[in-house]
Amino acid sequence: xxATATSTFDVTTSWRLHPRxxxxxxxxxxxxxxxxxxxxxxxRSPDLVDLVKILGDHPDPRAAxxxxxxxxxRWSSFEKALAALAAxxxxxPV
Amino acid sequence: MPxxxxxxxxxxxxxxxxxxxxxxxxxxxxxxxxxxxGRRDPRELSTKEAIGVIDEMRAxxxxxxxxxxxxxxxxxxxxxxxxxxxxxxxxxxxxxxxxRIDRERARELAAMEYLDIQISVDxxxxxxxxxxxGEGSFATAISxxxxxxxxxxxxxxxxxxxxxxxxxxxxxxxxLANQYGAELRLTRLRPxxxxxxxxxxxxxxxxxQVDLYHWLLARPHVLTGDSFFHLNALGxxxxxxxxxxxxxRVVCLIxxxxxxxxxxxxxxxxxxxxxxxxxxxxxKVWKESALFTELREPQSAGACASCGQFDAxxxxxxxxxxxxxxxxxxxxxxxxSGHGEHALANVGVEMRPxxxxxxxxxxxxxxSKTRV
Ligand code: SF4
Ligand code: SF4
Numbered sequence: 001x002x003a004t005a006t007s008t009f010d011v012t013t014s015w016r017l018h019p020r021x022x023x024x025x026x027x028x029x030x031x032x033x034x035x036x037x038x039x040x041x042x043x044r045s046p047d048l049v050d051l052v053k054i055l056g057d058h059p060d061p062r063a064a065x066x067x068x069x070x071x072x073x074r075w076s077s078f079e080k081a082l083a084a085l086a087a088x089x090x091x092x093p094v
Numbered sequence: 095m096p097x098x099x100x101x102x103x104x105x106x107x108x109x110x111x112x113x114x115x116x117x118x119x120x121x122x123x124x125x126x127x128x129x130x131x132g133r134r135d136p137r138e139l140s141t142k143e144a145i146g147v148i149d150e151m152r153a154x155x156x157x158x159x160x161x162x163x164x165x166x167x168x169x170x171x172x173x174x175x176x177x178x179x180x181x182x183x184x185x186x187x188x189x190x191x192x193x194r195i196d197r198e199r200a201r202e203l204a205a206m207e208y209l210d211i212q213i214s215v216d217x218x219x220x221x222x223x224x225x226x227x228g229e230g231s232f233a234t235a236i237s238x239x240x241x242x243x244x245x246x247x248x249x250x251x252x253x254x255x256x257x258x259x260x261x262x263x264x265x266x267x268x269x270l271a272n273q274y275g276a277e278l279r280l281t282r283l284r285p286x287x288x289x290x291x292x293x294x295x296x297x298x299x300x301x302x303q304v305d306l307y308h309w310l311l312a313r314p315h316v317l318t319g320d321s322f323f324h325l326n327a328l329g330x331x332x333x334x335x336x337x338x339x340x341x342x343r344v345v346c347l348i349x350x351x352x353x354x355x356x357x358x359x360x361x362x363x364x365x366x367x368x369x370x371x372x373x374x375x376x377x378k379v380w381k382e383s384a385l386f387t388e389l390r391e392p393q394s395a396g397a398c399a400s401c402g403q404f405d406a407x408x409x410x411x412x413x414x415x416x417x418x419x420x421x422x423x424x425x426x427x428x429x430x431s432g433h434g435e436h437a438l439a440n441v442g443v444e445m446r447p448x449x450x451x452x453x454x455x456x457x458x459x460x461x462s463k464t465r466v
């Protein structure tokens with residue numbers, strides 16, 4: 001799993017899954033593969049998988065959390081996970 | 095949340111690290127060849143069958159495959175297969191001894207996308223390398239690197255199996271890689287294939303293992319294919335990687351005749367799970383074979399259970415234990431706490447498994463006893 005870089009992750013803008021990233025369903029969530037930088041990431045919760053799929057349809061990540069009715073107590077952990085994905089280029093600003 | 099390692103031990107829906115050996119044919123006869131390659135097997139997959147295997151990989155979302163052999167470039171349909179895979183979402187990394195990479199082929203390779211090349215050398219100079227890989231093989235590998243560089247291939251990989259003879263040359267390998275802007279990849283010598291006969295003389299000594307562990311810790315960018323996790327028992331810090339034996343869980347091998355084994359280093363009937371030609375193909379073997387199901391069940395730590403380092407080193411490599419005739423639920427023969435050496439001393443030669451899959455050419459190059 002890539003290093004977290006929360007500082008560079010802007011929660012006020014819209015993000016989406018990089019178009020060169022593929023998701024493969026796995027018992028624990030999904031395996032994500034980036035065809036450009038050839039890195040793998042483990043998305044270790046089904047909610048996180050749903051989240052990255054719909055992220056691009058929302059003006060910012062928190063709107064996506066709302067749309068999935070994710071409990072606010074879990075938001076910070078999802079933000080951390082998204083920041084890690086953004087740091088390895090798995091997410092990109094829309 | 096359970097640790098990632100624990101989740102991976104239960105197995106994935108498709109492998110992460112899938113090795114596919116395209117042919118048993120090889121122009122070299124390395125003394126430690128893990129697949130005892132040399133002669134082509136008449137039952138090897140046809141082009142059509144190989145395309146079918148790639149279609150299965152695509153359907154299973156196997157994002158990339160590690161192609162090897164034998165010498166994979168010997169197959170007349172090599173470029174056709176690589177091209178088919180990479181244009182269908184299955185990236186390719188292939189290992190070669192470099193003998194088939196001339197100017198024209200280097201250009202052809204440089205024009206392909208989603209392709210990684212790994213050139214094998216097992217010494218930082220001709221004397222050390224050729225001692226295990228054969229006369230002239232170092233020059234051949236260097237010439238292939240020169241051609242790739244001239245064709246602007248970009249960063250390829252230089253792949254080294256760490257042995258007793260080259261363990262002192264790690265800095266030289268790093269310099270060689272830097273010279274070409276290449277990535278260095280170091281992997282562990284396993285007693286598999288012809289390596290079963292030469293491992294006892296070639297595997298690194300304990301003090302070399304300690305040096306290697308620190309050398310790798312200081313260089314997280316050096317690739318290792320997660321092969322040295324048994325060294326994690328040496329300190330508080332783990333080497334980067336998944337830290338588990340992935341055999342049948344995240345790793346497997348398809349051999350040239352389509353047999354599916356739990357990992358590239360266990361080409362033996364005991365670890366054969368099925369064949370891609372069977373009904374249901376590779377997917378069924380991966381998902382349902384009795385062997386892989388068993389490997390995904392909780393494994394006993396056996397004699398390692400009482401060792402405080404088990405979490406760090408997981409008891410090491412199954413293949414290394416199997417081919418040295420040691421119990422699979424005990425310490426690795428290269429256990430850094432010295433338990434393997436001790437156990438190994440009690441294993442007679444007659445207890446080592448007999449190869450069930452040897453494609454060596456009739457005259458084998460023996461490892462000479464002379465020191466390099
Ligand atoms: S005894 Fe087993 S767990 Fe302990 S260091 Fe050796 S191989 Fe690893
Ligand atoms: S048997 Fe050894 S080489 Fe094969 S996956 Fe396990 S640890 Fe790796």
